[in-house]
Amino acid sequence: MTEPWTLHPDRALPADPGVRSIARQVYAQTADLPIVSMHGHVDARVLDEDQPFGDPAELFVIPDHYLVRMLVSQGAGNHELGVPARAGSGVEVEQDHREIWRRFASNWRLFRGTPTRYWLEHELVEVFGVDTRPSAKSADAIYDHLLDALARPEFRPRALFERFRIETLATTDAATDDLAHHTSLARQGWGEKVVPTFRPDALVHIDRPGWPAGVAELSRVSGVDVDGYDAFIVALEQRRAVFRAAGARATDHGHVSAEATPLADEDARRIFAAALRGEATAAQAQAFSGHMLVEMARMSSEDGLVMQLHPGVLRDHDPHIAGVFGPDTGFDIPVQVEYTRALRPLLERFGRHPGLRLVLFTIDETVYSRELAPLAGVYPAVRLGAPWWFLDSPDGMRRFRDAATETAGFYNTTGFVDDTRAFASIPARHDLARRIDAGYLARLVAEHRLDLDEALETAVDLAYELPRESYAPPV
Incomplete structure (x- = not known):
């Protein structure tokens, strides 16, 4: 008779028996902690309507x-x-x-x-x-x-939400979303459990096919006639205020490049006007998107929304598949990213601003020790996001800790975020991250680089306290 399928209690913990023994103690401190899921793509409708899956x-x-x-x-x-x-x-x-x-x-x-x-x-x-x-x-x-x-x-979704011990779940929402499901959840007492995240990508990339329709929708939902660049900025600020009032903690920005160089106001107005006429060039579109990253940092420094930046993905590598099945299906592929020079103009202005929290993600792990850890290790506004997308794997997370910790430490990171659309996978993703961190901390204890009590405290911070602190509600 075949044995029932079960999972080993030590899965993903270190193989060395001595280190594994310590890792078990560390993991035990975090295994049952609540989940703070601050960067995900679960649709708020799922929890609002609470229908069977x-x-x-x-x-x-x-x-x-x-x-x-x-x-x-x-x-x-x-x-x-x-x-x-x-x-x-x-x-x-x-x-x-x-x-x-x-x-x-x-x-x-x-x-x-x-x-x-x-x-x-x-x-x-x-x-x-x-x-x-x-x-x-x-x-x-x-x-x-x-x-x-x-x-x-x-x-059902809400029962699983409670069973998973999810304390806060952030969704990702277009800047023009009416947030109707979040409003409904708030009326039912779920407003602090499920919070929106402001994602303006469709509006700041002026060369995307749907951009004119997006601007028209921005005008409609904001009540601002977006007939030029200045009105565009006012409308975006209005939408951010709506999101903030609905409980949003953060904004989210997906760019191919980390380039963040401001334009003169006249240049921004000229490019925006060209885009409205359908005449903006590819170079102008790239310059405008980089300028808008600086503008978004300026807005975050004023309204307190955490700014998340995750560049480095060439979307829709196969245009035929993307054309047939839509975005996020066209074989998105990582590309090399440069952060140090690209972000310098933004950080010159806001890197030491007490009102900005800039969380940097990457799927180009060659930059962990060379660029990201040194940036987070000196600029007060910068934190390192967790390994993301192609890197949220056991070995990817281990490499992140090895590459980033010696320069940035643990406390210039945000702890784990799961970045998932698959609702039932949320506890699995957090469990894996907690096991990998337990193994990393256990090795430091075994090498007498950290005392056990420090490892236990750090594990709790990484799993729970740092995500809460990094994405605290804006004041």
């Missing part, structure tokens, strides 16, 4: 771009995995969700050694009580088990 394919497969891209790399089509296609694309998307699940389960081996495997194991075993490893043979039985669980009240 549907079926396993809808919960685990279709929205998880980590999972989807691995299967696509082995020849599966996005349409075969249920990823919605744009209207008029002519692509027939698989509607049989059991078949989608079978395709995933039969390819379980593809995830060996990946963080996706760790997260999925945690979700299936710890959250949903699955006791058989996914495979072609077990696919239907697991699907039926999950269907039964998802139909029960204890597996």
Whole structure:
């Protein structure tokens, strides 16, 4: 008889027996702490409406771009995995969700050694009580088990939110979002549990196809006639105030480059006017987006919203896939990023400003020790964000600690943020980060570079106190 599928209690802890023993003690301090999830992409509607999740394919497969891209790399089509296609694309998307699940389960081996495997194991075993490893043979039985669980009240979104011990969950919302679901949640007493994050990317990148419509929508929701650059700034400030009143703690900025060089007001007005006419060049668009990073830092220094910057991703590497399935499906790929010179103009103005907190993320880990740790290790406004996207893996997180800690220390970082769209994976991601930090701290204790009591305190700070402090509500 096959043994039930279980997870080892020491998973992701150091292999050395002596260090592992210490790591167990450190991890025990953080395993049951509340989760502070300040950088995610869960839709507020999910928690506002609190409807059952549907079926396993809808919960685990279709929205998880980590999972989807691995299967696509082995020849599966996005349409075969249920990823919605744009209207008029002519692509027939698989509607049989059991078949989608079978395709995933039969390819379980593809995830060996990946963080996706760790997260999925945690979700299936710890959250949903699955006791058989996914495979072609077990696919239907697991699907039926999950269907039964998802139909029960204890597996609805709010029940899982409480079970996961989530203290605060930040969503990511377009600057023009009406925040209706956040307003509804606040009326129900969830206003401090689920908070919005202001993301203005669609408005500051003036060469994006949907930019004119975005400006029109900004005019509508702000009540400001955005007929030029000055009105544009006023409208953005108005929207930030609305987000702040709704409980927002932060802004979020996704740029290819970290370039943040201010323009003269006349130049900004001239470029914005050209964009309104549809005549802005690629060089002007790049200059304007860099200028707007400085403007956003200025606004954050005034309204207290934490500014998060995560550059270095070339979006939609395959324009055909992006055209058929939309953004976040077109094979986003990391590129090299330079921070030191790029951010200097911004930091000259605001790097020592008491009102600014600038959190820097990267997926170019060559810059951890060369640029990011030294910047965070001297500028009071700067903090290092957790390893993000392609780097939020066991070894990626270990490399981050090794590269950044000696220069920036622990307390110039923000602690862990999970950056996930997959709601059920939130506890798995935080659990993995806590285990990796426990192992890193245990090694310092074993090498007599840190006392055990300091390691225990630091572990709690990294898992809980630093995220709370880094994203404290603006005053």
